[in-house]
Amino acid sequence: MSCMYPRAMRSRPLAADRPLAQQVRMRLAEGMAAGEWKPGEALPSESELASAFGVAIGTIRKAVDGLVAQQAVVRRQGKGTFVAAHDPRRLMFHFFHVVGRDGTKAYPEVTTLDFRRDRAGPADAAALGIAPLDRVFRIRNVLTLGDRRAILDDIALPAALFPGLTEKIFLARENTIYHLYQSRYGINVLRTDERLRATQASREEARQLGIAEGAALLEIRRVAFTFRDRAVELRLSRVDSEHFEYHNTLGKGEPL
Amino acid sequence: MSCMYPRAMRSRPLAADRPLAQQVRMRLAEGMAAGEWKPGEALPSESELASAFGVAIGTIRKAVDGLVAQQAVVRRQGKGTFVAAHDPRRLMFHFFHVVGRDGTKAYPEVTTLDFRRDRAGPADAAALGIAPLDRVFRIRNVLTLGDRRAILDDIALPAALFPGLTEKIFLARENTIYHLYQSRYGINVLRTDERLRATQASREEARQLGIAEGAALLEIRRVAFTFRDRAVELRLSRVDSEHFEYHNTLGKGEPL
DNA sequence: AAGTGGTCTAGACCACTAG
DNA sequence: TAGTGGTCTAGACCACTTC
Numbered sequence: 373m374s375c376m377y378p379r380a381m382r383s384r385p386l387a388a389d390r391p392l393a394q395q396v397r398m399r400l401a402e403g404m405a406a407g408e409w410k411p412g413e414a415l416p417s418e419s420e421l422a423s424a425f426g427v428a429i430g431t432i433r434k435a436v437d438g439l440v441a442q443q444a445v446v447r448r449q450g451k452g453t454f455v456a457a458h459d460p461r462r463l464m465f466h467f468f469h470v471v472g473r474d475g476t477k478a479y480p481e482v483t484t485l486d487f488r489r490d491r492a493g494p495a496d497a498a499a500l501g502i503a504p505l506d507r508v509f510r511i512r513n514v515l516t517l518g519d520r521r522a523i524l525d526d527i528a529l530p531a532a533l534f535p536g537l538t539e540k541i542f543l544a545r546e547n548t549i550y551h552l553y554q555s556r557y558g559i560n561v562l563r564t565d566e567r568l569r570a571t572q573a574s575r576e577e578a579r580q581l582g583i584a585e586g587a588a589l590l591e592i593r594r595v596a597f598t599f600r601d602r603a604v605e606l607r608l609s610r611v612d613s614e615h616f617e618y619h620n621t622l623g624k625g626e627p628l
Numbered sequence: 629m630s631c632m633y634p635r636a637m638r639s640r641p642l643a644a645d646r647p648l649a650q651q652v653r654m655r656l657a658e659g660m661a662a663g664e665w666k667p668g669e670a671l672p673s674e675s676e677l678a679s680a681f682g683v684a685i686g687t688i689r690k691a692v693d694g695l696v697a698q699q700a701v702v703r704r705q706g707k708g709t710f711v712a713a714h715d716p717r718r719l720m721f722h723f724f725h726v727v728g729r730d731g732t733k734a735y736p737e738v739t740t741l742d743f744r745r746d747r748a749g750p751a752d753a754a755a756l757g758i759a760p761l762d763r764v765f766r767i768r769n770v771l772t773l774g775d776r777r778a779i780l781d782d783i784a785l786p787a788a789l790f791p792g793l794t795e796k797i798f799l800a801r802e803n804t805i806y807h808l809y810q811s812r813y814g815i816n817v818l819r820t821d822e823r824l825r826a827t828q829a830s831r832e833e834a835r836q837l838g839i840a841e842g843a844a845l846l847e848i849r850r851v852a853f854t855f856r857d858r859a860v861e862l863r864l865s866r867v868d869s870e871h872f873e874y875h876n877t878l879g880k881g882e883p884l
Numbered sequence: 885a886a887g888t889g890g891t892c893t894a895g896a897c898c899a900c901t902a903g
Numbered sequence: 904t905a906g907t908g909g910t911c912t913a914g915a916c917c918a919c920t921t922c
Contacts (some may be wrong), residue, residue, distance in 0.1 A: 388716035391910060417888060428912045433889085441697075443879065449889045450919035466879060473825070563879040569729070570826030570844035570869035588826035588844070620876060621817040623699065623722060647891060674906060684893045689908085705908045706900035 378620070390531050396425055396435035404455055405446065405599035407558045409542035415445065440561055444599075453592050456560060459551045466561055467596075468552065470520040470523060470611055471619045480515040480522065482548070485504040485580070487539040496528050499595050500603045511542070514580060522616050533557065559604050563597040568618060571610070581612050588613040649816055652681055652691035660700065660711055661855035663814045670708040671701065671781045699728060700855075712816060716734075722817055723806065726779060726867055727875045736771040736778065738804070741836070743767050743795040745787070752784050755851050756859045763787035777837045778872050784815070784862040787814065815860050819853040824874060827866070837868050844869040 380603055400415070409415055418436070422429040436453060438447040443462065447453050456462060460479060471477050488512045497504040508528045515523040527549075529539070545552045553559040571589045578585040590611040598604050611618065644838050656671070665671055674692070678685040691787055692709060693700040699718065701707050712718060719735075727733050746766045753760040764784045771779040783805075787793070801808040809815040827845045834841040846867040867874065 393910080418886085428914095429859070431911060432911085434910090436889095448920090449887060450887080450921080452888060561879075563877065566876045568824055568846060568874040568877070569872075570867075571848040572828075572844060588828060590824060590826040590846075611826075616825075618824040620820065620822045620824070622822070623817075649891080675907085684895095685893060686894085690891090692908095703908060704901090706902080706906080708907060 382494065392427055393431050393434040393438070396421075396427065396432060398437060399425070400435065402601055404405070404560070409455050410558050411455045411554045411560055412457040414454050415454060424588060431555065444560065444562060448579045458548065458554055463548065463550060464506050466564060469618050469620055470609075470616050472517065473615060473617050476518055478517045480517055483514045483516065484543060485512045485514060486543055492530075493526070496606060498604045500528065500530050502532070502603075509534065509537060509542075517616065520612075520615060521580075522608045522612055524577055526578055526608045529604070533559065533602075533604055559598050561596045561598055561604065563601070565597070566592055566594045566596055567591050570613070573610070577610055581610070583612055583614065590616075592618070642829070648683055649687050649690035649694070652677075652683065652688060653694045655681070656691065657700065657828050657855055660816070665711050666814050667711045667810045667816055668713040670710050673708060675856075678719075695769060698813050698815065700818060714804065714810055719804065719806060721747045722820060725876055726773070728773065729871060729873050732774055734773045736773050739770045739772065740799060741768045741770060743798055744812075748786075749783070752862060753863045756784065756786050758786050758788070760768065765790065765793060765798075773872065776871060777839075778868050780833055780836055780866045785860070789813065789858075789860055809860065815854050817852045817854055817860065819857070820850055822850045823849055824848050826869070829866070833866055837866070839868055846872075846874060848874070 375595060400421075403409060415421070415436075416424065416427055418432045421432045425432065434446065436447070443456055443465070445453050446456055463479075468480065470480075471622070488510050490508055491505045492502055492508045494504050496502075496508060497506065500508075502508075508531055511524075511525075511527040512522065513525040514521055514525065515525060517523075529537075534553075537556075542552070542554075550561065553561070562605065569591050571591045573581065573583055573587045575584055575585050575591050577589065578587060590608040591611045592607075594605075594607045595603050596605040596607070596608065651657065654675075667759075671677070671692075672680065674688045677688045681688065687880055692701065692703070696703060699712055699722070701709050702712055702750075724736065726736075730763040744766050746764055747761045748756065748758055748764045750760050751766060751860045752822075753762065756764075758764075764787055767781075767785070769779075769781040769783065770777055771781060790809075792852055793812075797812070798808070806817065809817070825847050827847045829837065829839055829841055829845050831841050834843065835847065846869045848863075848865040848867065850861075850863045851859050852861040852863070
């Protein structure tokens with residue numbers, strides 16, 4: 373006698389034809405994007421999710437595996453599964469690849485030089501996936517690593533994603549800018565796209581970084597994305613290449 | 629009545645206490661590192677592996693999942709699981725991140741300027757994990773992208789990993805240098821570590837790249853690793869940053 | 885003791901590939 | 904048609920956390 377093969381959710385209308393686990397993963401991702409579970413909060417337990425979605429617990433586990441691989445959630449044995457929060461290690465992985473040439477790996481200290489409201493130019497709009505003339509916030513920061521000015525950052529944020537943001541709120545943030553994105557706006561950066569090139573310091577750049585005009589600068593143009601590949605930040609970084617470098621490891625996974 | 633819980637391999641001596649799936653993955657990785665299955669060849673089928681290792685097929689699948697994530701193997705439905713080969717897409721992912729500033733994404737054409745036997749200096753030795761004065765091969769290449777010289781490469785290879793390599797063999801290679809590593813020496817690059825900084829072209833660099841002395845150069849110092857995190861190549865690249873840039877995406881995984 | 889994630893098993897059916 | 908990987912189920916036991 374053959375076994376029943378109960379296909380849960382078989383009556384779901386929009387269920388595409390993707391594997392169940394992927395469908396579950398997308399539904400969970402949407403929930404996080406919509407703020408149903410905020411960064412740091414716990415998702416329902418796997419058995420709860422299994423009965424809620426009407427699938428086997430193994431399918432839930434596979435779905436969550438995908439979210440873990442994306443670093444969208446973190447599992448803690450005996451406690452639960454939590455929406456990823458920006459602990460320092462996560463920051464290091466996703467955002468901060470600049471290290472001292474001598475091997476130093478300090479966390480940067482940020483000083484904000486300027487904060488203003490503006491409208492997007494054509495290049496900003498293309499990078500951020502918004503319309504030209506849409507509102508943006510522009511921020512200029514200097515990042516210090518170990519008592520030395522290392523990086524000059526120009527950041528552009530689509531104002532639509534950061535309702536009510538003001539210079540006061542921005543400057544009053546407790547931790548990093550990513551904590552702000554996350555805690556106040558529930559925005560979690562999942563992917564970044566970076567383009568690097570070499571330039572030479574302009575007079576103004578040299579002054580603000582405390583280096584010589586014409587010194588070698590490493591320029592990084594980065595776009596950060598959240599759920600649904602929505603761009604949340606455009607950042608132009610200029611790194612003092614005399615004392616710092618960009619470090620990148622490809623092909624991770626556990627050893628062997 | 630409770631179910632039996634047959635723990636296969638329970639008598640294995642060195643079986644550490646790692647999960648079964650990880651043990652299986654490591655055994656498979658060792659087999660590939662030892663050349664038991666060479667790049668492009670098929671592994672035994674999952675059911676064969678399951679009975680060979682004495683574990684459930686689901687455990688084999690989990691082990692292979694890990695190898696797939698590492699890009700050490702590729703699955704093909706209906707055909708089998710194959711040791712990764714250096715198709716162009718894989719190359720693009722692991723090795724080649726330089727693109728035209730206008731968005732061009734061509735494959736590079738390589739011209740070898742020099743090939744010689746030498747001994748490792750202290751810096752080479754440290755990067756490659758070998759002893760100073762160990763034998764190395766040194767190669768200088770110029771890479772051309774779309775009719776323009778783009779990159780000047782200085783490569784150092786530990787001679788111990790490339791027995792019998794000669795300039796003649798090196799120059800007679802059909803495809804890329806990675807095809808050579810793979811087809812002749814069974815070496816598969818799984819991980820790379822890259823450090824980038826900005827410099828200015830020396831007189832010789834300028835001459836060999838056909839650019840102006842003092843022009844902005846993007847310098848990439850890369851170490852490539854194979855199984856067991858063994859370093860197989862040290863490469864110093866200098867990129868014409870006027871016309872090209874380095875492109876990097878972090879946090880992949882399927883969308884959403 | 886109860887609840888959570890972590891690992892493993894056993895076996896079903898599906899989809900693709902080849903002879 | 905036979906064999907391969909791809910998906911899903913159902914349920915066992917293990918390890919960690921909290922009360």
